[in-house]
Amino acid sequence: MRFDATAGAALAAPIIIAALILHYTKINGSRLVKALVIAGSIWLIGTTMSDTIYSLDANKHVTFELFTSKDLELELIQTAFSLHWHLILIGIALMLLTSIAIWKSNLVRCVQTRSTKLSFSLSIIVWLLFTVTAIRGGWMDHPQSPMSAYNIGDNDRAFIAWSAPYSVTYHLAKGAKKSASNVTQPASSELHQELAQTTASPAVLDNLKDANIVFVLLESWVSIDMKSYGSDIDSSPFFDALREKSLTSHAMYADGYRTVQGMFASMCSFPNPNGGIVASTQLQNNQYYCLPHMLKDRGWDTRFIQGSGKGIVGAFAKTLGFTESYGKMDYDFDDETNEWGYMDGGIYRYSLDRLDEMQAENPDKPFFMMINTGTTHSVYLPESFGYPFGDDNMSQIRASVQNHADIALHEFLAQLEGRFDKPTLVVLMSDHTAKVSEPDLAKNSIPFLIYATDGSIPTKQIDTAVSQRDIGVTILDWMGGYAPWFTGQSLLEEQEYYRSSFSDGSLFYWVDNRHAVTINSPDGQLKQCFTIEDNTISLIKTDCNAEWVQPLYQQGRDFNNLTQQLLFDGKTLDYRHLASIFPQSSTELEDDSQLVSD
Structure with missing residues (x-):
C-alpha cells in the first residue's frame, strides 16, 4: 500500500x-x-x-x-x-x-x-x-x-x-x-584488511593455447524441461546425449534474468549488481578486463552474433571486448523468423558464414565467437514443425520450442566437426530462463556443458551446483591462463568450495551443493535456509540452527558485500579469493562438493 x-x-x-x-x-x-x-x-x-x-x-x-x-x-x-x-x-x-x-x-x-x-x-x-x-x-x-x-x-x-x-x-x-543502485551493506573493515593482505598468484595471460572458442548462449533455455536434469519432459535429447560426453555439473544457476546478465557473469566472472545490470547503467563505464578483452588483446578474432536487433545486448558485447557485433540487419539472406528476428537455423547459418569468412581471411588466426540464439526467445514455431509437447499451456509450448532449438543445435554442431585445424572449445550455456511459473529455483536452473574437439576436456559431471561465473575461469584455465580478479572457480580443477550465487531483488542466494541460504542484502541478515532436492529445483526449508548454516551464511554475506562494493566502486580488478570466504578445506560443512567421473 x-x-x-x-x-x-x-x-x-x-x-x-x-x-x-x-x-x-x-x-x-x-x-x-x-x-x-x-x-x-x-x-x-x-x-x-x-x-x-x-x-x-x-x-x-x-x-x-x-x-x-x-x-x-x-x-x-x-x-x-x-x-x-x-x-x-x-x-x-x-x-x-x-x-x-x-x-x-x-x-x-x-x-x-x-x-x-x-x-x-x-x-x-x-x-x-x-x-x-x-x-x-x-x-x-x-x-x-x-x-x-x-x-x-x-x-x-x-x-x-x-x-x-x-x-x-x-x-x-x-x-x-x-539506474543501478547498490542495495548491499558495505564490506566490513576486516574484509578490506584481509583483501589488502591477500597475495594471489600473478595473472597469466600470455602464451595462451592457440585454439578457437565457440560459445553458444542458449537463449532462455530451462533445465526443468530436460530429462538429464531430472525432468519427466524430454525436450532436448541431443543436448542430454552430448552432456554425457562432456564436462558438466549437477546444476548451474543463472546470475540473473536477462541476456546481458548472463554475459557479464560468464565473461567477466563477476556477479551482477543485486537486482540490476551493468549494461546501459553508470556501471558500464567502469573498468573491466573480461575474457573477450584478454583474447582480443592477444590476437584473437572476437565476434558476437545474435538474430535480433543489436540493441543493448549488441552494444554491451563490444563493451566486454568483442570486436564485431552482428544483428538481424546484417544478415544477407532470408530464413525462418519470429517476432524477434531470425530463429536458430538462420543464426547458425550466418555464424557458419562468418566462421568460413574468418578462416579464409586468416586461417592461422584463432577466434572466439559467442552466438546468442533466438528460437527460444519466442513461442512461435513453424506450422510444419508444430508443437510436439502440445500448446495448451505455457509449459507445453516452452518445451516444444526448446525441442525445435535442440534439433537446430544438433545440426549446427554437426557442421562444426572437422571444420577447423586448431582445437576448438565448445561451450553451451543458457543465459537465463523465461516463461517459467514453476516454483523455487526453476527460474534460475539452467543447462550447460563444455567439450573440446581435441579431447582435452574430461568427460565428467561435477556433483554440485556451479555458477555462470565459473565459465570464464574454466575457459581461461583450459587455455593455460589465470586472472586473479575472476570470482569463479575453474571446473577443470578439483575444488572443495564451488559456490553458486544469484540475487532476486535485494535477496541474495548463496548455494553450496545441496544447501542454500538467502540473505537480505541491505542489512546482511540471514533470512531462510534450504536443502535442494536432486532435481536441482525443489527447495526444502530447513532449520537455520543446523551446523552447516553459519559458515555458509557468513561466506555468502561477505562475498556479496565485498563484490558489490568493488563493483560499484569500479574496482573489480582488485578482487582476490579470500580464505575466509573460500577456505581450502570445507570439512565442517555437510555434503561437500566432489568431482565424479562418469
Missing part, C-alpha cells in the same frame, strides 16, 4: 497544484483537470498491465529493463500481443471506461469562489510536503526505492507487494545512467 500511495501522490501532486492555482485565479479549468486525471489513470493502468505481462514472462518485475529495450520496441509489442492479448484488451478496456467515466463525471469541477492568499499558500505547502514525504517513504529511515518491497523478508510476498506504477516512474525519473 505504501508504494501505491507513493505512486498516487506523485501523480496527484501536479493535478492538485494545478487545480489550486486555477481555483485561486478563478479560471474554470475543469477540462484541464479532467484531462490530467485521465492521463494519470491511463499511466496507472498501463504500467500495471505492462508489468503484469512482463512478470508472467520473466517471473520478475520491470526495473532496469526500461533501458534495455532500445530498438526492440516492435518485437516486445508483438510478443505481448501474441502471448497476452487478453490482458492487453482488458487494460485498454479499463483505460477507455475510466477515461469516459472521468470526463463525464461532475466530481471534477472548479469552484468559482476565490481562495485567500493564506489558504492558497498553505494548501500548496501542505500538498508539497505530503508528496515529498510519500515519495521518500517517510522520514524515519533512508529514502525508499522499489527494492524496499523486499524489506518484508519474504520473496513471494514482496513480489505481490510490488507497485508497477511506482517502479516504472522511479526508474524513468532516475534515468538509465543511474
Whole structure:
C-alpha cells in the first residue's frame, strides 16, 4: 500500500497544484483537470498491465529493463500481443471506461469562489510536503526505492507487494545512467584488511593455447524441461546425449534474468549488481578486463552474433571486448523468423558464414565467437514443425520450442566437426530462463556443458551446483591462463568450495551443493535456509540452527558485500579469493562438493 500511495501522490501532486492555482485565479479549468486525471489513470493502468505481462514472462518485475529495450520496441509489442492479448484488451478496456467515466463525471469541477492568499499558500505547502514525504517513504529511515518491497523478508510476498506504477516512474525519473543502485551493506573493515593482505598468484595471460572458442548462449533455455536434469519432459535429447560426453555439473544457476546478465557473469566472472545490470547503467563505464578483452588483446578474432536487433545486448558485447557485433540487419539472406528476428537455423547459418569468412581471411588466426540464439526467445514455431509437447499451456509450448532449438543445435554442431585445424572449445550455456511459473529455483536452473574437439576436456559431471561465473575461469584455465580478479572457480580443477550465487531483488542466494541460504542484502541478515532436492529445483526449508548454516551464511554475506562494493566502486580488478570466504578445506560443512567421473 505504501508504494501505491507513493505512486498516487506523485501523480496527484501536479493535478492538485494545478487545480489550486486555477481555483485561486478563478479560471474554470475543469477540462484541464479532467484531462490530467485521465492521463494519470491511463499511466496507472498501463504500467500495471505492462508489468503484469512482463512478470508472467520473466517471473520478475520491470526495473532496469526500461533501458534495455532500445530498438526492440516492435518485437516486445508483438510478443505481448501474441502471448497476452487478453490482458492487453482488458487494460485498454479499463483505460477507455475510466477515461469516459472521468470526463463525464461532475466530481471534477472548479469552484468559482476565490481562495485567500493564506489558504492558497498553505494548501500548496501542505500538498508539497505530503508528496515529498510519500515519495521518500517517510522520514524515519533512508529514502525508499522499489527494492524496499523486499524489506518484508519474504520473496513471494514482496513480489505481490510490488507497485508497477511506482517502479516504472522511479526508474524513468532516475534515468538509465543511474539506474543501478547498490542495495548491499558495505564490506566490513576486516574484509578490506584481509583483501589488502591477500597475495594471489600473478595473472597469466600470455602464451595462451592457440585454439578457437565457440560459445553458444542458449537463449532462455530451462533445465526443468530436460530429462538429464531430472525432468519427466524430454525436450532436448541431443543436448542430454552430448552432456554425457562432456564436462558438466549437477546444476548451474543463472546470475540473473536477462541476456546481458548472463554475459557479464560468464565473461567477466563477476556477479551482477543485486537486482540490476551493468549494461546501459553508470556501471558500464567502469573498468573491466573480461575474457573477450584478454583474447582480443592477444590476437584473437572476437565476434558476437545474435538474430535480433543489436540493441543493448549488441552494444554491451563490444563493451566486454568483442570486436564485431552482428544483428538481424546484417544478415544477407532470408530464413525462418519470429517476432524477434531470425530463429536458430538462420543464426547458425550466418555464424557458419562468418566462421568460413574468418578462416579464409586468416586461417592461422584463432577466434572466439559467442552466438546468442533466438528460437527460444519466442513461442512461435513453424506450422510444419508444430508443437510436439502440445500448446495448451505455457509449459507445453516452452518445451516444444526448446525441442525445435535442440534439433537446430544438433545440426549446427554437426557442421562444426572437422571444420577447423586448431582445437576448438565448445561451450553451451543458457543465459537465463523465461516463461517459467514453476516454483523455487526453476527460474534460475539452467543447462550447460563444455567439450573440446581435441579431447582435452574430461568427460565428467561435477556433483554440485556451479555458477555462470565459473565459465570464464574454466575457459581461461583450459587455455593455460589465470586472472586473479575472476570470482569463479575453474571446473577443470578439483575444488572443495564451488559456490553458486544469484540475487532476486535485494535477496541474495548463496548455494553450496545441496544447501542454500538467502540473505537480505541491505542489512546482511540471514533470512531462510534450504536443502535442494536432486532435481536441482525443489527447495526444502530447513532449520537455520543446523551446523552447516553459519559458515555458509557468513561466506555468502561477505562475498556479496565485498563484490558489490568493488563493483560499484569500479574496482573489480582488485578482487582476490579470500580464505575466509573460500577456505581450502570445507570439512565442517555437510555434503561437500566432489568431482565424479562418469
